[in-house]
Amino acid sequence: MPGIAVIGAQWGDEGKGKVVDALASEADVVVRYSGGANAGHTVVAGEEIFKLHHLPCGVLHDKPISILGGGMVIDPWMFRDEYEKMAARRGVGEVYISHEAHVVLPHHKKNDEGGGFVGTTGRGIGPTYSDKARRVGIRFGDLLDDDVLKERLQRLLEAKPNSTAKVGWTSVDVAFDAMTDVREFIKPFVRDTGLLTRQALKENKKVMFEGGQGTMLDLSYGTYPFVTSSHPSVGGIIVGSGVSHKALNGVYGVVKAFTSRVGHGPFMTEVDGDTAVRLRGTGSNQWDEYGTTTGRARRVGWLDLEQVKYACELNGFDGLVVTKLDVLSGLETIPVCTEYKDGKPVYKNMKGWGSLKGLGTRSALPKEVTAYLELIESHTGVPVSMFSTSPHRDDTYGEVKW
DSSP, X not given: OOEEEEEESSSSOSSHHXXXXXXXXXXXXXXXXXXOTTOOEEEEETTEEEEESSSOGGGGSSSOEEEEOTTBEEOHHHHHHHHHHHHHHTXXXXXXXXXXXEEOOHHHHHXXXXXXXXXXXXXXXXXXXXXXXXXXXXXGGGGGOHHHHHHHHHHXXXXXXXXXXXXXXXXXXXXXXXXXXXXXXXXXXXXXXXXXXXXXXXXXXXXXEEOOSOGGGOTTTSSTTSSOSSOOSTHHHHHHHTOOGGGOSEEEEEEESSEEEOSSSOOTTBOOHHHHHHHHOOSOSXXXXXXXXXXXXXXXXXXXXXXXXXXXXXXXXXXXXXXOGGGGTTOSEEEEEEEEETTEEEEEEEEOOOOOTTOXXXXXXXXXXXXXXXXXXXXXXXXXXXXXXXSBTTSEEEOOOO
């Protein structure tokens, strides 16, 4: 089956949106399978900059069908706003929401204010997954039938009377009326997307699974408890899309040429001071290291190959896509963590390089960049299939195997 996955190999913000966008022109279907509006995928296409939170990056191309899978939690009000803004800018193709995806409700966002000790995006993602696990959540399929929705709302209000009352949902009728307007907008998008995806695969159509966040934020296998509430790693594709393992012909990990993370938690190669400013940028460019979703300055540090190796082993990556090589241009020396000793990173100093503008093949890259990529390959045992030399769509080079 010609299905491939694009997964973040670090703590998110690796440039997955740019990579998915670069490959989406070949795809028939693009599926997001985890998370929700906590994702922030930025794509620079010509003079335009697109920032996507719910919508898969396939919407920036005319061909692919875009699917929001059953493993997602989706804010219908934010989705409507994002969809309408995108439609006004360039038009949007076919977009479908799984009837099994869960609805982010006002009390979820209220309970998530401030982001807690983890430092989350505050978009209500964790509380929605929590209600899902408690079996009191509302799914998008429930929005299609008045009686079903009222029954689900009754169960929710009985289970969570205090948090729902904080947002004014004091009765089933009040809650039902509050959802009426957005329900009418959402209804045409709701489908059995698992069935659609499986059928596309049976017909040998090219299906791309777009990861959100990154491997190290996986609820089970990331830096718990400083993680997201879903499974951005490869296992999340199966439960989040409604497909079997046979759907995947290739799994590709996106690796930023350095490291960043948002929120709290361990970060072995983190730097501060002038070095951090050099890697992060000042925020004057849309692609600087400031959260697409939150606007917060990201924590930054050097590339940690022990961490990337772990992600490769966990996900079984067939290839890596290395992004933001251009950010390191101009540095004389670039430290790379190759091992840990006594709980601290041990660095190998690599020679820096100059401008990468216009260099579109691996053979054209400076020998210092080639050495950097070869170090990644030798340490992880995974080949670098693609690389990126600028924020722009056209400066993404290489290929994947469908």
